[in-house]
Amino acid sequence: MSTPNSSGCDERLVLDVQNSIFLHASELLMLILSCISVPILVITLRKVIKDSYYHINIKMITAVHCFSILLHCIGRIVQHSSDLYLWLAPLPVCDKRQFFGICVVSRSLFTFGVYCSSFTTVFMAIERTIATHLSRKYENRKSKYGVLLVGSQILVSLLIIFFLFSGGDLPDRPVYCMFYSRKNFSTIVEIVTFTSNIFSFAQCYRLYNINMTLRTTNAVTNLSQKYQIEENKTLIPILLSFTSLDFVFMVIYFMSLLIMDMLRIEKTDSTYFGLFELTQCVPVYAIVVIFVMSRVIKRIHHEKTVKLNAEVQIKDEAYFTYLKQQWSHSK
Template sequence: MSPNLTTCETMLTYSTSIELRLSLLLNWFILLPAFPIIGYSLYFSFTQRVFHKNTQIQITIHLAALLVHCVGRFALHTADLFNYFYPYQSGCEILPNFYRCLIFRFLYNAGQATVSMTPISITLERLIAVKYNRAYENCSINYGIFLGVFQIFLAICYLFTRYVHAAFTPSSFTFFYCQTLVSSTISTAETIIPLSMIICAQIISFVVFRILEIKNKKLRAVADINLSTRYTLDQGRRSFVALKSFIHFNCITISTILFGLVLLHLASPFFTKPNYMAIIELTHAIPLYGIIVCIGVWWKLRILDGEQRRNITMALRGKPIHTDLYFQMFEKQLE
């Protein structure tokens, strides 16, 4: 569609919006530390045996999705901020390019969708680990691959609801801000129902993960199991303790974002379009979530490793250990 005076003036309201500029600047600066932190976490997860190999696959996919989201977001925000602050004569000079919006907003959405599905796949992986605890340590990596594919499949299903009515070539509309639904005829119900389903799935994953953690603790309290099985259960405890903060924070963060998105969508008539987009970008705090969860899980693993080293040292020195039945049995094996 050829730009006209109204189009140019509308674009000016976006580019000069203080709220939108501040929102983009804040998110842009958060992305700067997000890249090295998430990137190193992905490298570490890919090269080190931190969890069971099947758990590790889910974590690796999660971190890769965080990076994909950050790449798309960084490209979008950098281009918008450059246009908004660069001297221009008319608002029409800085109208977003359709294909830039399509490609980078897709990366933005794809990463966020995959991150949202991670608690489901990790909870299913822990369910298998608890159910087959006696043999899980040496089980096939196919479980992890299948769950990883399932996680991506769920993300694709959600993305389908976002893009089913969207245009993939320029048509009779104008982008003022790179937003998926601008080129879509999606209804309010089609927007809210998928979001509500993800929120419910997040809450169910939260509850089931907690139940599995309690089940693992009860299994570890049983005395008449061999050392190998107890080691597997102890490694399961490590995964539950380290990932508990991840599951909880992911569920709380993603559910809050999606619930806020539902409310914001319903209340959109009360906001100007630039302010609506400013709030959208602030509520989609995925890079900040990535920084916090990477540091949180790393810190928890550090505590667990320190505790394990102390227990092994005490067992080798013949000192009594009261914190864990596995180490009590390990101590007896040394006698």
């Protein structure tokens, strides 16, 4: 991002933004949804950290996912609340422009949250692939792979932000917080993100079949390997559900971008700003995904508990039948 440039005030552009009911309605809606999402994300993040059921590496990746969305929502709250204040405050027209510092902070959190959360499925698929192929000794490695994967996820997201913002140019008092990056780079990033998530979904499905095959064969040689296979049988169906939801939201996002391009709206127009805020529907994603995934996890755990109880009961019955046979033979 280049150094902020001082520029004259174009009252026509300022009034176009300040008088746009559609833009303010979009910002107000996203502000409300972000405020709803924050406590939900905080509670979910605490549950993820305290939950001892899952492997520590999965917990780390999930925690980073929740935290990145939380940062996105905080960035939205900062920007939308300041925008709405400038809209409602009795200030001169040119004083209703946004501040450079607020734009940098809010949009950095906003963009980091979008991209970091978008790569969660990819790094979860990589983690489960490593867990499957190194199942005999993976449990002993503990958090080493998780730290490496989480660090890579954060680094990739920060690099994307750097390259997106490095070519941007913003005055010290912009009419609206919008960074215009090089179009080719942002398009490439979006295509790579979308494609990598499709491959991750396919890989999760493949891993599930591999673990089911391993479970039914005699390939399991130690307790650590058996534990990893059983954990994968629980985690991968959850991951497949999560990836499916992720995919649906990505399709909606890309279709929205396509419609915006077809409408050929000027990127300095207030209608474009309003549509941009609506297409980046991460707060909606947070609420829907947390609600749906909590139900999916409860269902899978319930099915596993019922199946385990049935297996224990069958084994008990078989044991007593065998014991009776032994008693009858001994007489």
